[in-house]
Amino acid sequence: MDKTSNGMKQKTILVTGGAGFIGSYLCEKYLKEGDRVIALDNLQTTITPKNIEHLFSFSNFKFIKQDIIEPIKIGEKIDWVFNFACSGSYTSYQYDPVHTVKTNTQGVINILELAKRNNARVMQASTSEIYGDPLEVPQKETYSGNVNMLGPRACYDEGKRCAETIFMDYHREYGLDTKIIRIFNTYGPNMDINDGRAITNFIVNALSGRDLVIYGDGSHTRSFQYIDDLVAGIDAMMKKDKFIGPVNLGNPGEITMLDLAELILKKTKSKSKIIFKENATDDPKRRLPDIALANKELNWVPKISLDKGLDKTIKYFEKLEQPDKKIIVFSTTYYPDLGPAERAVYELSKEMPETEFHIITTKFRPGLLPVEKHGTDTIYRVGFGHRADKYLLPILGTIKSHNLHKKHNYRFAWSVMASYGGVAALTLKFLNPKINFLLSIDPNELKTQGFFRLKLFLILQKIILKGSDSIFVSDYALEKKAKIINPELNISVMGEDSRSFMNHVRYKFVDLINKQEKKLNRPK
Secondary structure: OOEOOOOOEOOEEEEEOOOOHHHHHHHHHHHHOOOEEEEEEOOOOOOOOHHHHHHHHOOOEEEEEOOOOOOOOOOOOOOEEEEOOOOOOHHHHHHOHHHHHHHHOHHHHHHHHHHHHHOOEEEEEEEHHHHEOOOOOOEOOOOOOEOOOOOOOHHHHHHHHHHHHHHHHHHHHHOOOEEEEEEOOEEOOOOOOOOOOHHHHHHHHHHHOOOEEEEOOOOOEEEOEEHHHHHHHHHHHHHOOOOOOOEEEOOOOEEEHHHHHHHHHHHHOOOOOEEEEOOOOOOOOOOOEOOHHHHHHHOOOOOOOHHHHHHHHHHHHHHOOOOOEEEEEEOOOOOOOOOHHHHHHHHHHHHOOOEEEEEEEEOOOOOOOOEEEEOOEEEEEEOOOOHHHHHHHHHHHHHHHHHHHHHHOOOEEEEOOOOHHHHHHHHHHHHOOOOEEEEEOOOOOOOOOHHHHOHHHHHHHHHHHHHOOEEEEOOHHHHHHHHHHOOOOOEEEOOOOHHHHHHHHHHHHHHHHHHHOOOOOOOO
């Protein structure tokens, strides 16, 4: 009989979402204790493969690439199951909200069916998001929450609530040994640089000299726990007999977003500025766990202070090898002349501190510099400072971008609209076929009015649409119009909300980088 390092019988443990931030920590912990660990992950949101690459040196480790919404067949007896398969990053779960709901319903049922077949103990990683925008502070496990079931966060919030319901029903109906934990905001090394969460964004932006963006007035609060504390709580819960939960796992140290931003600026010695933007929809005003139950049942309290945890996390990001990510953007006008489409790009560039945006645009009017550095964005203006410069963009933009490509070797070209900049972007792709061409379409673009009625321009527009690798539109009506032009177009419907637009483009961009770098082709 195989035994672990602590003398216990070796268990076979399945960790879904095992390549993610928290899941990878669990895999490593139990591998080091001598257990057999199987990590199952669809790798949809895993940007940093080093989270699990070092685990392949363990002979008792196995990786399976699979989505939990598909039936799960492991082929060996499982003792414990940890379900961490759904990303908690707003950027990730908003990219495909329907898939998020399926993960928390059909996926959870598949997990529970597997556990039932194996008579295994199974844990659901739930979340503090099930409390919504709480009216009760601090939040106890008995609080039923204040959730907007129709809002943009509902796919995750309500999905996790439904997952808890399914877990309890399987326990009552089949006597399954279930566990439910509610995880509050967690941070630490191995966080995904692209996950869009506050601590990640603040640290990366501070280190790169970019503005720290706070949504709202900075008075919103969160309670951050270090990853080591969370793993200890998860382990204690899984080993606790006759206690189902749910139980809160979080650090009761509450801090405002403004204080957090200022603390990170101080620790990084950064000269970055703090800027404020409109608050995100349904963003909770306060998040504070009551952990009395965890202390009573699990003898667990967090031990690592925010001050100490941030030091470790900042050190991790300082040493992290930053990927060389650059994207060249074509836009008829740009900063300081920002229309709705251009503003979306401008805002997106601030949300992606790991990526350099090189903007090819026109001078448009007198007084604008041919090259201007704005944060980590570089704006290249072509033309003579006249409104007619847009007609020269296809030629001058192509020349400028081709010369820049020789220096930067772009993998992505993005045209804000399917017009003058689109011609330059498509030409750049034609000259350099390995470049991936992203296109976003304004609602007015496919209207056949004025100049757009010219047959030649419509033909050109069709060529641009057909030549693009990915297209982003704001609504399904626009998607339908584009599909008429070319039924085979790869179109993502983003919604009219600018945050939704940014999340879609950002997620797609990172996904394409992963595919190009073959990071999604993990060992089976």
